[in-house]
Amino acid sequence: MDQDERVVFVVDDDPSVRKSVARLLQVAGFRTETFVSAVDFLERDRDSIGGCVVLDMHLPELSGLDAQVKLAESQPLLPIVFISGYGDVPTSVQAMKAGAVDFLSKPFSAEDLLGAVREAFARNARERSSRFEMDEIRGRLSALTPREYDVFREVVTGQLNKQVAATLGIREKTVKVHRARVMQKMSAASLADLVRMAERANTGSDALRAGSPVSEECRP
Amino acid sequence: MDQDERVVFVVDDDPSVRKSVARLLQVAGFRTETFVSAVDFLERDRDSIGGCVVLDMHLPELSGLDAQVKLAESQPLLPIVFISGYGDVPTSVQAMKAGAVDFLSKPFSAEDLLGAVREAFARNARERSSRFEMDEIRGRLSALTPREYDVFREVVTGQLNKQVAATLGIREKTVKVHRARVMQKMSAASLADLVRMAERANTGSDALRAGSPVSEECRP
DNA sequence: TCCGGCATTGGACTAAGGCCCACTTCCGCG
DNA sequence: CGCGGAAGTGGGCCTTAGTCCAATGCCGGA
Numbered sequence: 001m002d003q004d005e006r007v008v009f010v011v012d013d014d015p016s017v018r019k020s021v022a023r024l025l026q027v028a029g030f031r032t033e034t035f036v037s038a039v040d041f042l043e044r045d046r047d048s049i050g051g052c053v054v055l056d057m058h059l060p061e062l063s064g065l066d067a068q069v070k071l072a073e074s075q076p077l078l079p080i081v082f083i084s085g086y087g088d089v090p091t092s093v094q095a096m097k098a099g100a101v102d103f104l105s106k107p108f109s110a111e112d113l114l115g116a117v118r119e120a121f122a123r124n125a126r127e128r129s130s131r132f133e134m135d136e137i138r139g140r141l142s143a144l145t146p147r148e149y150d151v152f153r154e155v156v157t158g159q160l161n162k163q164v165a166a167t168l169g170i171r172e173k174t175v176k177v178h179r180a181r182v183m184q185k186m187s188a189a190s191l192a193d194l195v196r197m198a199e200r201a202n203t204g205s206d207a208l209r210a211g212s213p214v215s216e217e218c219r220p
Numbered sequence: 221m222d223q224d225e226r227v228v229f230v231v232d233d234d235p236s237v238r239k240s241v242a243r244l245l246q247v248a249g250f251r252t253e254t255f256v257s258a259v260d261f262l263e264r265d266r267d268s269i270g271g272c273v274v275l276d277m278h279l280p281e282l283s284g285l286d287a288q289v290k291l292a293e294s295q296p297l298l299p300i301v302f303i304s305g306y307g308d309v310p311t312s313v314q315a316m317k318a319g320a321v322d323f324l325s326k327p328f329s330a331e332d333l334l335g336a337v338r339e340a341f342a343r344n345a346r347e348r349s350s351r352f353e354m355d356e357i358r359g360r361l362s363a364l365t366p367r368e369y370d371v372f373r374e375v376v377t378g379q380l381n382k383q384v385a386a387t388l389g390i391r392e393k394t395v396k397v398h399r400a401r402v403m404q405k406m407s408a409a410s411l412a413d414l415v416r417m418a419e420r421a422n423t424g425s426d427a428l429r430a431g432s433p434v435s436e437e438c439r440p
Numbered sequence: 441t442c443c444g445g446c447a448t449t450g451g452a453c454t455a456a457g458g459c460c461c462a463c464t465t466c467c468g469c470g
Numbered sequence: 471c472g473c474g475g476a477a478g479t480g481g482g483c484c485t486t487a488g489t490c491c492a493a494t495g496c497c498g499g500a
Binding site for chain 2: 084087088089092093102155157158159191192199
């Protein structure tokens with residue numbers, strides 16, 4: 001799913017735009033797939049496919065913004081480059097706030113589109129590799145038995161075996177056994193490794209949540 | 221610099237806008253300061269002040285976008301809420317790409333402005349606390365002697381004292397001494413703590429850089 | 441019912457880390 | 471030129487951590 005599974009999905013109801021955009025991207029070396037509507041596109045199986053979406057803002061049935069929301073809910077997260085004929089400011093701002101890579105007004109230059117698509121690819125690659133890493137860690141984490149997980153949590157917060165034993169109400173000896181198994185199952189060469197894994201497994205989901213909730217700090 | 225040092229800086233060349241925006245924010249409980257031009261604002265001493273900026277896009281001398289760039293170069297990083305009379309799409313997109321919180325077209329509703337300012341405050345608070353934490357760590361880090369720093373780097377990658385001694389060409393005994401001092405100076409209660417500090421000290425500057433550079437992954 | 445996974449503990453032993461104290465060398469600074 | 475900080479070295483002692491082998495009790499599935 002690595003190299004050639006990187007596609008630019010072009011979604012526009014105007015055949016001439018689809019054609020010209022697709023050609024432009026193909027000439028630049030991108031693989032493309034075109035869709036007439038967002039609904040069509042969303043029906044396509046996108047599992048384990050990387051790349052990005054060039055999405056027209058004004059589509060029948062499902063608008064660009066709605067498609068963006070739907071896309072954000074599904075896996076894998078494909079960055080969006082919007083293109084729009086008579087784009088208005090609020091729409092473009094909304095799109096950018098929702099994480100779009102760029103918002104190009106037609107007519108746009110080839111350089112602008114290619115630049116945006118490249119940026120989208122880069123973003124997708126980052127997102128992808130960080131997700132891959134996290135899935136890897138989570139997978140190993142799920143292979144831990146409940147008790148091992150208990151020990152894991154305590155250990156990565158810096159507790160000594162003795163302290164872990166006290167909190168869990170077991171012998172220090174037992175903690176050692178669990179701990180050794182944790183290190184094995186997590187493929188951690190050292191405690192430092194384990195701590196780093198714990199960090200990623202957390203910061204990952206936090207990062208996704210960050211930004212939206214209106215917390216306490218926004219009060220005047 | 222905590223509670224009351226949170227100000228909304230309102231920058232607009234139109235007196236009536238300044239007045240109404242300031243009043244609106246004050247009624248909502250925000251402290252405000254108004255400026256006629258971006259140049260004026262940039263001259264103000266903003267050290268250790270939190271809050272955000274409500275910035276008009278169309279200003280004489282220095283435009284909103286230019287002011288945004290200048291502001292991004294200086295400390296502290298104040299989130300920007302743009303307001304614009306006849307905003308065009310490319311400008312708004314550019315502003316959002318450069319990290320603006322929102323881009324409101326005049327006339328805008330009180331709710332929209334207040335919502336944006338609250339979001340900006342929240343973002344500022346997050347940025348601030350993470351920066352504070354990082355400064356704290358960096359400060360301690362800079363208190364380490366060169367040798368201690370060497371040991372620190374090796375230790376947080378999970379090397380055993382023996383291995384550290386080998387790479388540095390010193391006795392394991394000496395490593396232990398340095399290591400102990402590192403733990404003290406960094407106020408780390410455990411190796412896990414130390415590793416986490418090392419992570420933050422790194423991810424911090426990385427996070428700021430991320431997003432802009434066009435790396436290798438963007439090729440088709 | 442028997443087997444395997446899980447949790448638990450024990451003993452013995454080695455390696456590694458932490459702490460206390462003392463001592464030397466080098467180097468810049470007053 | 472002496473002083474102090476930084477670095478390196480050493481011994482001793484204790485605590486922790488890691489490892490190998492072994493064993494018990496529990497529970498659910500074949």
